[in-house]
Structures are given as C-alpha cells and as structure tokens.
Amino acid sequence: MVFRPRHARWFTPLFFASALVGASSYARIERSGRPPNSLRPPAERRPVRVLYAHERVRQCKRVTIDRRHRCIAELEPADTSATVTFELVTTPSTVAGDTGSPLVVQFPSRLGPQDASVELALGQWLVDWRGRGCANLTILPTTSAVVSLEATTGRCEFRGGQCRHNPDAVSQQMTISDERR
Secondary structure, three states, X not given: OOOOHHHHHHHHHHHHHHHHHHHHHHHHHHHHOOOOOOOOOOOOEEEXXXXXXXXXXXXXXXXXXXXXXXXXXXXXXXXOOEEEEEEEOOOHXXXXXXXXXXXXXXXXXXXXXEEEEEEEEOEEEEEEOOOOOEEEEEEOOOOOEEEEEEEEEEEEEEEOOEEEEEEEEEEEEEEEEEOOO
C-alpha cells in the first residue's frame, strides 16, 4: 500500500492504537517475569517419596529353631525425628529454574513411621541422611523414586548360651528404589 495524504485521517489513530497494544503486551511480559515463548522452559520435576521408620529393641527372647538356639528381638516404635537433605549435583545452569540450593525434609519428633513427598528436578541428586549416610539419586522423566530410611536402636546377641540385649547398638539403612520396577 502506498501512503497517500488522504489516508492520513485513519492511519495516525491506527498507528497509535497498535503502539498501545504492543506496549500493553510488553508490560504483561515484564509483570510475569518471563515471555510466554521462553527458550528456557521450566524444569521438569518428578515426585519422590521419603519414608522413615525407627524401632527400638524392647527385649530379647531365646528361641530354638531347627535345634539351634537364636535370639529374637521384640521391637517397639521409637522416635522418628530426622533430617534428609537433597542436593543437586548437576550444575544449576543445566537445569532450568533450579537455584542449586539444597532441599531439606524435616521429620518431626513422634512415634511410628512417617511419610513425606518432595518434587525434584531432573538430574543427579545427593541424598544425605544427616550424617548417617549419603547416596546418589538420578531423577529421569520416568522415575518414581522412593527413599526408605530405617533405623533400629538396640540389638540381640547370643553369647555363651545366653540371649543378651545390647541397647547401645544402632543399625541404620537407606534404600533408594523405583516404584515402577
């Protein structure tokens, strides 16, 4: 279209209207902080279940199985307060939307097993059970991970024909599995 002065009556208002529409859409992008067609999509996340159980040996009983004497522990629930930290090992620049700061799961002090769920971005994670052990966890698009923490305070020992209770022994185990397998 060739611009001619006779079109000037409607061209000027049309120009200003299009400029205002463009400015208002730009303001929307600024308010949201990210344009709708961003080249860095938000990080994909997968749920991870964290289970924790702590039992205490209440007493030990001597039993005979297949003519052999053994000790069997009677267990009772114990305090399950614990802290689990998930730290992203993959550099944050490779995982969009992740700051790289550790994610902490805190189980409150109470009796009986506890269950929590967190969402982790895809990548390699380090799982730290507050000084009790570390493990690696890889989150993939198909992962449905479960982190199981089990602790037992006390142990039954068979010595000299006697079944003895050792209340100071502590056994802890962290298991990472995939629910889909």
